Amino acid sequence: MDYQRLIDWTDDHIVHSSGKVIIAFLLVTSVFAVGLGNVSTEAGTEQFASDIPANNALEAINDEFGSSFSEDTGTTQLVQRGDNVLTREELLHMLRAQERLQDKEDLRVSGTSSAASVVAQTLDPSATTVEEQIDAVESATPTQVRQAVRQNADNPAFTGTLSNDFNRKSASASATIGVVTHQVPGAGGGGGAGQSGSSPLTDIQLNSQRIVDTVGGDITVFGSGIVADEFGSVITDSLLIVTPAAVLFIVFFLVVAYRDLLDLLLGSFALLMAIIWTFGFLGLAGIPFSQMMIAVPPLLLAVGIDFGIHAINRYREDRQTGLGIDESMREATDQLLVAFFIVTGTTVIGFLSNLASDLAPIKDFGIVAAVGIIFTFLIFGVFLPAAKVWLDRRAEKYPIPVFSQSPLGAEGSRLGEVLRGGVVVAKYAPLAFLVVALVASAGAGWYAKDVDTSFTQEDFLPPEEVPGYLQNLPEPFAPDDYSVVATLNFLEEKFQTTQGGSVTIYYETPMERDTALEEIYRAGEDPPESFVSENRRADSQSIVTVIQSQAERDPEFRRLVQRNDLNGNGVPDQNLGKIYDYLLDSPAEDQAESYLSDDRRSTRVDYSVSADASQEEITQDGRMVADRFRGGAVATGSTIVFKAISDLIFESALISLGIALGATVIFLIFIYWVLEGLPSLGIVNTVPIAVAVAFVAGTMRFLNIPFNAFTATILSLTIGLGIDYSVHIVHRFIDERREYDLFTALDRTVRGTGGALAGSMLTTAFGIGVLVLALLSVLGQFGVLTALSIVYSFFASLLVLPSALVVWDRFVNDDPDVPMGHPNESTPRDDGAPSGQTVVTDGGRE
Template identity: 65%
Template sequence: MNYQRYIDWADDRIVDDSRKVVLAFLVVTLVFSAGLGNISTNAGTQQFTTGLPAEEAFDQVNTEFSPAFSADTGSTQLIQEESNVLSRPAMLRMLRTQESLEEHDGLRVTSTSSAAAIVARELNANATTTEAQIRTVERATDSEIDAAVRRAADDPQFTALLSNDFNRKSASASATIGVVTHELPAGLSSGSGQGGTSPLTDIQRQAEFTVEATGQGSITVFGSGILADEFSNVVADSLILTVPAAILFILFFLAIAYRDLADMALGLGALFMAIVWTFGFMGLAGIPFSQMLIAVPPLLLAVGIDFGIHAVNRYREERDGGTDIGQSMRVTTDQLLVAFGIVTGTTVIGFLANLSSDLPPIRDFGYVAAVGIIFTFLIFGVFLPAAKVELDRLREEYPIPTFSQNPLGSEGSRLSGVLRGGVVIAERAPVAFLLVTLVVTAGAGVYATDISTSFSQDDFLPPEDNPDWIESLPEPFAPSEYTVTGTTNFLEERFTTTQGGGVTVYVEGPMRQDDALEQIYRAGDDPPESFVREDGRAKSSSIVTVVRDRAERDPQFRALVSRNDHNDNGVPDDDLGEIYDYLLSSSSRDAALNYITEDYRSARITYEVEADAGDGEVTSDARDVADRFRFEATATGSTVVFQAVSDVIFESAIVSLAIALSGTAVFLVFIYWVIEGRASLGLVNIVPVVVTVALLAGTMRYLGIPLNAITGTMLALTIGLGVDYSVHVVHRFADEHHHHDLVTALDRTVRGTGGALLGSMLTTVFGIGVLALAVFPAIGQFGILTALSIIYAFFTSLLVLPSVLVLWHRATNVWPGLSGLPGFGRRRSPAPGDDD
């Protein structure tokens, strides 16, 4: 395949039509900039769960059994913490808070509920309004209130609203939750409100202000709207913290790498264009900006900085030899367009491997990053060289200040002596060194097999307490005031049954069938280890619980149950339609509809689980219990959904790694066969990448960094980024080896390309490493791991790759037909000094 004519055509456009090329790219930049205003944001955990069976079942449960979560309603939690929330003053504070929210027309309150309201109704069954409940509690004596609490303790709904330390005997608890239900404007439940927030967010922020104004200091307002608001704030705050720091580091290291103000301005302008093109494309394509995509700008900077430094440094090498502007740039682009093309192809393969994920944000990330890398290739492969040609031609006509134009790692410099360390090893003991490398790589790979996976809201939220230095930052760098992490931690610690401490089994089937309730009852026999046991059975709540509770209090219903209970276990197994009809026509209607739908076609059972049980164990046990039903049953609940996402993340990481590695290998083998006639160079190119991936995976386990929604892409990305370094070394070596012997080719490669790689490595490591400053953990971990992957890729390319190339050289000269594939071992004419 004669690819050179395409390269020559591009060379001609860059050198002969440089001004037209620059203008064309500036026009395209203006076009893409129009899309910047269309970018929306998408934050939180919900974006990762779309389409999972457990999540779809969870949505069904919320829709069918919890009206507060229906399409046009929303709920707000009132979290109260006191020495005893069941004391008269504490309950009055809760009830008065409910009343103040009900009276606020803008909050669209349709109902409120709380443990205090239930106690008031125990004291006076006619106290159906909040105002009447306040009067009832005010008039009751302490002993009457305590007695009412003990009676209410029989109601699962009452105890579910109280913290785990509820003591029935002393009628006390340290925390409770009240629930406020809001009616949202029809069709706007998921739309945008003021400032791009949801209507529920606006309502809950207003509710916060109302509660604070009433002086109820022991009560905190919390809800999904506030959670979503803080998810979005985390994105903005992370960008405000990381982008300026990244700019400072990049400017510093680019100043060292370019050592010329005008050249550095060109490099920065090209980086800016790459960002504008990529995010403008997102806006035009309607792709929302999520936490995952915070990593895209640093990745584009990493590749763009690398391309820019290589282009300028290679051009300077030619100019340093006395060649004119046009010829120097032709030689530069003739070589680097091929290298950049290889890097772009392999990097795009690494990013597109994420399209294999079942999680939409990871797919979006892979897609946007791949498009961004293609844009970066065009800008730094075509625009930057053309702009450099124009700049240097203007320098010949006008007194534009010019500083150092010497290439990095020029012969005789101290840096060149350091960079050739890998060549020294390759000359003296390549086999021994590669054997040690093999042992280290295998050990790191085996060690990494126990790397953990996770998925939780904590990955997207800042720590409960930010470091003091972050809190002391001035505006506009000071982060928002975050309360959600502390609140969610509090709920998880105090309210096991309400915050994911239990699991739900969603059952679909003809619930009028005679054995329907028996199936629910028998599923609790011989409970698995992670389930809480009560009298030898799984502790659960279901329609069976409602039936038994009603039977204890209602003689007429008890007789009905007894007539239809053929095995005398308290669970009816005949005429179930009549049983349900009775419940739905009684005061137990609301309790029954918590566990069975009005059409008697589906039901839910909630099981309590041990506090110290792992999510994986709980999920596995819940699925085992669901399998006990003859009806279609699905294990769900937040624990199960998050574990399902965690499993998908792990699967995605492994699949994308396999796709990226195999795809990259095939691509490199093909491309080196086309351009060099030596397909085996493609396999050589992969060796340092494999070492880098193994080292990074082992580091993740050692540092305790799990594969989560953000870091789960790292293994595939390491291939995409790491191959960048090895491609530059191998391609430069192949080019030099056409004209020089083995050692000279290696020397010239590590001095020229190695110097550019060092500048690129330092700039991108610090530029991406600043993601560690992000105010939520997962992006910080991503920044650390990306920086480490680049460091590993740099050192393996300069230390490991020379020894691999020496062995490759020996092998292809001894076995010219190596591996029998087309192009493997096809020999060039020997260079002077080659020792065959």
């Protein structure tokens, strides 16, 4: 395969048609810039839950059961706090909030309820409107209010809205929740376990908070619209904080790396082009920008900076030998285009391995990152060299200031001496050091086997308290005031009892079948440990409990149930159609519709679970109970859906790692076979990456960072980014080894390429590390791990790879003191080059 013809063709255009190349790239940039305006956003957890069976069941439940799940109805919670929210003054604050919300037509309020309303109607049973309820409380004395509170101490409709510290004797509670119902199309649609980054209730609830703030008292508006708003705003705020910080770090290190104003501006412009191309593609392809996409710009900067520094550094090396502009750039691109292609191939493989995931956002992330890396290769492999040639020609004709043009790590520099550490070790104890490195890596991998997995709604929300150094940032960088996590934590603390949530069984079966209700009843016997139970029966709500409750209140219905209850356990066994007909014509109609579908071919059963039960215990126990039904039953609920996503995240991490590692090895073996006739170099190339991956995984456990929606990609990403460092060293080493003995070639490689790698490592590690400033903690974890993966890959390439190359050279070349291809050199023991490919023989290149 004569790949050199393609490289020569590219070299010719870079050198002789640099102006045309620049114009072509600028035209393409303008096309992608149009796509920037089409970029949409998608936030929250809902995007991860699609196509998961448990979530599909949950959506089916929300579609099929009861008016409370109507797609045209949404609710807002009014969370009231205070020393005692049941005082006359605090009750009036809540009632006035309800009144003012009802009076605003654009809020589309169809009804309100609260503990204050219950107290008011106890004081005046005729007070059916909020205005009348306000009058009833205003005209009552504090003593009368306390008496009304005590009268409702056994009323679930009242106590269910109060915090756990409700005290009957003192008629006090520190918190209560009022509910406002809105008639809004689509407000109750969807309804899976996930929360999305958009909601028809967002504007309503934001406006509601502004109105509630006018009535006094400590009342917080809370609901799906508020959550959706913070899901979306945290992306914007994170980008506003992270992007400038990344730019500052990157510019600082680029100044150190380039030490020339023109090169700095050129490199920075090329980075900007890579971002425009990638996100323009995002808009043109219709892929939404999610929280995971926040990590794409730093990744593109990481690879782009590396390519840019290598291109400029290698060009400078050749200029220092006395070559002119054209000859130097030809020499540089002749070597670097191959290296860039290999790096791009392995990096793309690393990102595309995420297509094996069953989670759509991770797939989208892999696609966009892979496309972005290809764009980066084109921009830094073709555009930047062409622009560099064009600028340098004009610098010779016009008085354009040019500063330092010396390469990083040049011979005699302090950096060059520091970088030689791995060469010194490789010279005296390569095999021993390689064994130690691999054993240490195996130990780190074994230590990492207990890395946890996690997926929660809070992962995608800003923290309860924004750090002070971020709060003090000037506009527009200062983040918004966030309340969702604080409110969620408050609700959990104040309203949680021994019941920590629920598991729902979605059961598709003909519900008029005689044994249908008996199956539901028997499924609750001898419940598993995570289920709340009494007298060895699970605490549950179902069509069975609705029938039993109605039978207690309605003598006629009770007699109907008894006539059709063959075993006397209170559960009818025949004529179930008549039972349902009666129930749906009774005051219990709404309750019945919440547990029985319109076509009577499916039902739901809600089981209460313990607050201290783990996600895994709840999921296992829920599935065990579902198996007690006669097929067609699915355990669901937010806990089970999130556990399913968590399992998929872990599975994705392992599968992506396996695919990335395997495909990378195959690709490198093939590419070195085609390019150099030395396929075994592909295996040597992956040694430092295996070390880096093992240490990244070990670091995750050591720092207690779980696999989550972001970090699930970190291992395959380490391969994709980390291979960059080893590829540059291996490819440069082979070029040098053709002309020099083993250790001279290693020394020249590490001094030349190592300097560029050091600059790239520092720039990208700090550039990506700024993700720790993001408002999302999981994004900060991703930034830390990505920066560490780059650092580990750099040191593994500079310390471990030289020893691996020495060991490899001993097997492939008989004499380390003779260059590869020298007439005195024996035939290398590495063959397999395809027909027509240049191979190394005992007489030289043939």
